[in-house]
Amino acid sequence: MRLIKLWIAAIMLVGSSIAGAADGVAILNAQCSDCHNLTGPAPATLQELWSRKGPDLFYAGNKYKAAWLEAWLQKPVRIRPAGMFFADHVKPGADGDEIDAATLTAHPALFAPESNAVTAALMALKGNPDLITGGAYTQGNLSLSSGEMLFDKFKGCLACHEIEPGYGGLSGPEVFTAAQRLQEDWLVSFLRNPHAWDPMVFMPNKHLNDADIRKIIDYFRLLSEEVAQ
Amino acid sequence: MKIIKVIVTELCVASLLLVWSMEAPAVEKAADNYRTYCTQCHGLQGNGKGINVRDMSVQPRDHSDAQEMSARSDDDIFKVIKEGGVAINKSVLMPPWGDVLSDEEIHGLVAHLREMCQCSYGK
Numbered sequence: 001m002r003l004i005k006l007w008i009a010a011i012m013l014v015g016s017s018i019a020g021a022a023d024g025v026a027i028l029n030a031q032c033s034d035c036h037n038l039t040g041p042a043p044a045t046l047q048e049l050w051s052r053k054g055p056d057l058f059y060a061g062n063k064y065k066a067a068w069l070e071a072w073l074q075k076p077v078r079i080r081p082a083g084m085f086f087a088d089h090v091k092p093g094a095d096g097d098e099i100d101a102a103t104l105t106a107h108p109a110l111f112a113p114e115s116n117a118v119t120a121a122l123m124a125l126k127g128n129p130d131l132i133t134g135g136a137y138t139q140g141n142l143s144l145s146s147g148e149m150l151f152d153k154f155k156g157c158l159a160c161h162e163i164e165p166g167y168g169g170l171s172g173p174e175v176f177t178a179a180q181r182l183q184e185d186w187l188v189s190f191l192r193n194p195h196a197w198d199p200m201v202f203m204p205n206k207h208l209n210d211a212d213i214r215k216i217i218d219y220f221r222l223l224s225e226e227v228a229q
Numbered sequence: 230m231k232i233i234k235v236i237v238t239e240l241c242v243a244s245l246l247l248v249w250s251m252e253a254p255a256v257e258k259a260a261d262n263y264r265t266y267c268t269q270c271h272g273l274q275g276n277g278k279g280i281n282v283r284d285m286s287v288q289p290r291d292h293s294d295a296q297e298m299s300a301r302s303d304d305d306i307f308k309v310i311k312e313g314g315v316a317i318n319k320s321v322l323m324p325p326w327g328d329v330l331s332d333e334e335i336h337g338l339v340a341h342l343r344e345m346c347q348c349s350y351g352k
Contacts, residue, residue: 045255046265082280086269096278097268156321159270159281169281171269195328202266204313204324 024121027114032057040127042198049200050085056198059127063186066123072181073115076107079177081162081170099170131196137184140218147219151175155206157216163223172203179217179224187217259337266326267338275345287320298346306339 028038035054042056043049060069082099083089091100110118151157161175162168168175178187189196191213194203208216263275270289272278277291290297301309308316310330314323326335343349 046257046261049265086280087264087273090273090280092273096276096282097272097280099280154321156324159285159322159324168284169269170283171279171281200265200329202269202329204326205328206325 023114024117024119027110027118028057028121031108032118038125043200046200050088052084054084057122058125059197060122061124061126062128062132063183064122064181065183066119068181069122070115070119073110073118074112076109078104078107079173079181081174086171128197131189132185133189134185136188137214137217139221140214147215147217147222150208150212151216151219155208155212155216157206160203164227175220176223176227179220184217187220188213191216254331256331256333256337259334259341262330262334262338263341266329270322285322287322289323292342292345295346295348298342299348299350299352302350303339303343306342307335310335310338 028036032038032054036057037052038058040056040058043052083104089100089103090097092098151161152163157175158168160169160172162170164176165174188210191208192210194201194205264273268275268279270279270281270285271292272282272289275292277289277294279289282288292298305317309319309323311325311327311332313325314320316325330338
């Protein structure tokens with residue numbers, strides 16, 4: 001009797017994990033596709049850019065680290081201080097424009113089994129494969145501060161990105177968590193040409209060379225380690 | 230027969246137009262480009278006080294300031310939008326937008342800025 005019970009439990013476990021992968025797709029379609037583009041292409045006009053409610057996920061498997069996805073989906077915290085499109089979440093204040101926090105909403109959260117299934121489904125979305133070169137990033141042993149100089153000073157990236165909570169620009173995503181969130185080979189490709197991924201995005205192409213790109217990615221790693229401490 | 234021919238050619242022309250309009254990147258309105266690409270630093274009202282300025286070492290230009298804006302020629306303004314601040318010996322914090330905006334759109338922005346400052350080069 002005991003054995004049979006165990007046997008049934010084992011079958012149910014296997015069954016639910018198989019169902020899990022399928023459920024991930026079902027959850028994405030049912031609960032996420034209103035705000036996230038799961039099929040592409042990226043916005044090609046300003047109208048489409050403005051009406052985008054969440055980041056494009058049709059190349060999620062080429063962009064995000066699975067471990068981060070799985071954890072974040074259970075406990076989502078803000079990444080873009082001024083939301084998807086800053087102009088929708090900013091109001092003029094006495095000392096200049098300020099973020100209108102009342103217009104920003106919390107991201108829906110998933111329980112662990114759903115998050116696991118959705119992560120698997122997201123990692124299978126491999127849009128824009130031609131833009132990715134596997135192994136494009138090799139970890140540098142250069143002084144990490146040269147990436148810092150590039151990001152903060154010489155390339156003007158700090159103007160739109162926070163390098164620690166409360167310091168930096170607000171219209172783009174924070175970069176002190178970028179190394180935890182983003183695959184290095186995606187970063188190489190995006191930093192070389194952001195508009196190949198997102199033609200209308202309000203980030204400029206600063207024509208970084210390969211050495212600069214590597215130093216900046218090394219800098220992101222340093223920032224993540226600092227924030228984790 | 231003639232009517233059918235006319236309809237067929239009309240259909241051809243219409244589909245050609247459709248293909249053409251789908252392939253040509255849209256020319257966006259200057260005010261819309263300004264809102265999307267410029268107000269994050271120059272402010273929703275163009276006063277130089279966008280949400281990004283808090284920690285910027287050089288502050289963005291107040292585009293409503295006629296005195297400052299009349300000191301620049303249209304050619305310089307075109308150049309600074311297309312190639313960024315460094316192209317006219319200004320701060321790297323003013324980004325280059327030539328990869329997102331066409332020359333036509335940048336000319337539109339120059340005209341838009343002239344409306345915002347109610348000024349022209351030298352006056």
